Amino acid sequence: MNVKILIPTSLQRYTNNQATLEYSVDTIDKLISSIETNFPEIKSHLTDDTGKLHRFLNFYLNNEDIRFLDNTKTKLKDGDEVSIISAIAGG
Template sequence: MAVTVRIPTILRSYTAGSAMVSVDAHTVEEALTALEGDYPGISSRILDDEGKLRRFVNVYVGEEDIRGADNLKTRIPDGSNVTVIPAVAGG
């Protein structure tokens, strides 16, 4: 199933400037694997060395934070988008 992944500005250098890309996936993990296959290097900015979501990156399926669901195993319902949002800090 084709899924739209929204890419934050800071990671668009990996996607040739595209703000939204399409991948075939049923779970967030599959979407990130497909994203890495199409755009090498991007997953290291989203996942840590153990393959877990980096603590300063939030990922949503629709409006649901995957950390409150099944994390990377969260299923992506038909018609839903995956959104990657890096945390912003400042003072």
């Protein structure tokens, strides 16, 4: 099962400048763990000290915000696409 992950430009320096990664995992939390294992420098940019996703990052599964699904326990299937989007604040 292959899941495609789109990495934002701001984090690509931690993935050897790769904009897209692929993993064979079945949940979002396993996906994050795999990314952090393969690219240890990205860990502090994805999760906090307790392992929770940083609040300024949004994860979308096939254009649906995982916060409205099952968050990091969201199930993945072959061909899914996960996008990591940096939240932008402004006023």
